Amino acid sequence: LMGPSAQEMDHYIALLDGQRRLKNLKAMLNNLFSWRRRPREEYEGKHTLPLNHARLIDELLYIHGHQVLVDGYFNGDPHPGNILLLNGDEKNTKISSWLFNLLSGGSGSSSPYRLGLIDYGQVKKITKSDRITMCKLVIAMAEENHDEVVRLMKETGYSSKNMDPDIMYKYCQVSFDEDNMKITNGMHIQEFMEYLDGADPVESLARDYIMISRVTVLLRGLAHAL
Numbered sequence: 662l663m664g665p666s667a668q669e670m671d672h673y674i675a676l677l678d679g680q681r682r683l684k685n686l687k688a689m690l691n692n693l694f695s696w697r698r699r700p701r702e703e704y705e706g707k708h709t710l711p712l713n714h715a716r717l718i719d720e721l722l723y724i725h726g727h728q729v730l731v732d733g734y735f736n737g738d739p740h741p742g743n744i745l746l747l748n749g750d751e752k753n754t755k756i757s758s759w760l761f762n763l764l765s766g767g768s769g770s771s772s773p774y775r776l777g778l779i780d781y782g783q784v785k786k787i788t789k790s791d792r793i794t795m796c797k798l799v800i801a802m803a804e805e806n807h808d809e810v811v812r813l814m815k816e817t818g819y820s821s822k823n824m825d826p827d828i829m830y831k832y833c834q835v836s837f838d839e840d841n842m843k844i845t846n847g848m849h850i851q852e853f854m855e856y857l858d859g860a861d862p863v864e865s866l867a868r869d870y871i872m873i874s875r876v877t878v879l880l881r882g883l884a885h886a887l
Contacts, residue, residue, distance in 0.1 A: 664714075664715060665715060666715055667713055667715040667716035667719050669715070670711075670713040670714070670715050670716065671713060671716070673711075674710055674711060674713060674800045677710055677711070678707075678710055680707065681705045681710065684705060685704045685705060687702075687828075688702035688704055689704075689829075690701065712746075714843070714849065716887040717746075717774075717776070717876055717887070718853070718880070718883070718887065719875075719885045720776060721739070721744065721776070721880055721883070722880060724776075724778070725739060725862055725876055725880060726736075729787060729792070729795065729873055729876070730792055730795060730796055730799075731792075732794060733786060733787050733788070733789065734784055734785070734786055734787075735784065735787070735873075735876065736778065736780075736781050736784055736874060736876070737782065737783040737872040737875055738776070738780065738782065738783040738875075738879075739876055739879050739880060740879050741759055741883055741886075742780075743778065743779050743780045744776065744778060744883070745776070745777030745778070745779060746774055746775075746776065746777070747774060747775040747776070747777045748774065748775070767798065783872075785869060785872045787869050787873070788811075788869075791817075791867075791869055794813060794816055794817060794828065795870075795873065797809075797813055798814070798817070798833070798837060799814045799837070799838075801813060802833065802834065802837065802838045807826070807830055810829075810830050810833050811826045811828075811829050811830060814824060814829050814830075816865055817866065817870050818865060818866060818867040818870070819832075819863070819865070819866050820862050820863075820864045820865045820866075821861045821864055822861055822862045822864060823861045824861075825860070825861040828857055828860055828861040829861075831857060832854075832857050834862070835853060835854065835857075835873075835877070836843075836870075836874040836877070837873065837874060837877055838877075839881070840853075840878075840881060850878065854883075
């Protein structure tokens, strides 16, 4: 099953925000004109809106993809404990209308959060040639080019006991691309990787690619959890 996209979540949050603003407007009118007959109503801030989890994941994938494919240096351990959700930066936000400030619930900032990435104790360097190979592998996987994926996997230094091309392709899928119940035959990803290794044991794989695989699996695991 696939959850809503970042754009779909934006539309949903915008709908909830519209309802929240309308409620704040009613509360403001009550507090201004009916405060003697009715109790004071509280205003709802932006913190009551849900987070766009899909956009968080998109941003994390973009950041780490840029590190791997462009920068050549990446954090090999982006587990959830190393990812912080911080409040949006409000220092440079200028609000000229007190009414807008009231109805919006505060900052008026376009993003209510910032991502904080910590603990770069397992930073890896990847050469330009390996980055180019990884780019080709991403394209081949997106195009479902079975033969090209197998060729590039060999180029990365992958070798197994039988060099079974079907096992090699599936290994590449779950290591660098995606995992779902259809790909893993209903198994958990760890169980499926053990199944692949039992069918055709891996004998060698360049350490840099192992770390890239670790990054993709960790981020996909976070995405599944959210």
